[in-house]
Amino acid sequence: MPAEKMRAVFARARRYAQDGAPPNALAGALIFNVFFETSTRTRAAFEAAAKRLGAAVVHLDQATMSIRNKGETYTDTLRVIYAMQPRILVLRHPQGGAAELAASLAPPGVAVINGGDGRHQHPTQGLLDAYTLLEFFGAEDLSGRRLAIVGDILHSRVARSDIAAMKALGAAEVRAIAPEVLCPEQTAQELGVEVHRDMEDGLRDVDAVVLLRLQRERMESDAFCPSAADYFRDYGLTAARLRKMKSGAAVMHPGPINRGVEIEDEVADGEQSLILRQVENGVWIRMAVLTMAAEAVEGAGVGG
Ligand code: NCD
Secondary structure, eight states, rough: OOOOHHHHHHHHHHHHHHOOOOOTTTTTTTEEEESSSSSSHHHHHHHHHHHHHHHEEEEEEGGGSTTTTTTTOOOHHHHHHHTTTOEEEEEESSSSTTTHHHHOOOOTTTTEEEEEEEBBBBBHHHHHHHHHHHEEEEEEEEOTOOEEESOTTTTOHHHHHHHHHHTTTTSSSSEEEEGGGGOOOHHHHHOOOOOSSSHHHHHOOEEEEOOOOGGGGGOOTTTTOOOOOOOOHOOOOOOHHHSSSSSOOOOOOOSOBBBBBTBOOHHHTTTBOHHHHHHHHHHHHHHHHHHHHHHTEEEEETTT
């Protein structure tokens, strides 16, 4: 997404945060929240956003869908959902590309929003993280900022979306800090980030850091992955390591956080932590994305 479009999302999110959301903006619209993979905050934030805008929400997840145990295919499930004429489908799926496929099958008038597809992308997380950074810096872009992402870059869709957003918004430098197994050289090159193997070294002089959870569900084998204790020893963000960063630097994490693995209690609950601010902003950003998506398909036929 180009920076200009991101700024339009941010401007709307900021307006909602300041003035409150128009409670009927999506009145009469049906939104399907379909989660083929578990989620707590993304699911809740999309649902809260939709309800605050007056939409009706249908939620489907693994437990309530027959695709797993009754043999229905993914595309047939999508056809069933589209036949119910939603305005918006929010989709999370373990396979990269699932949202794009759903969008290609969507009838006119239906918008598809990617709520995270495999290790590929998590666009609304990228948007809310970028929004939170701009808010923290009180700036319109990230020029001159040095940012770091720590941990399981290889399996993380959040890393991909965050890095793309940070670069589009002009960050001076985006660093990856991770062991070889969690961020091979090739991955770093593909993402266009400089990789640091040593945490202290990588944190030096950064303005903000994003920590990531070990995505064990996406690892083909756990064999090479460090144990939680080893990971914390080498890459856990402790109060002592926090001091390597610029003074007052921001600490972020998309959640769910694992205390004592990626982050020490004192840092998670400390003054520099923006973790709950990310959650709050996540609702404003989803409200902006939902209304903009609805506008984009308006007048295009079914549901519009
Ligand atoms: C992330 C996700 O599911 O991609 N969480 C989130 O959406 N806030 C990251 C994770 O699961 O570690």
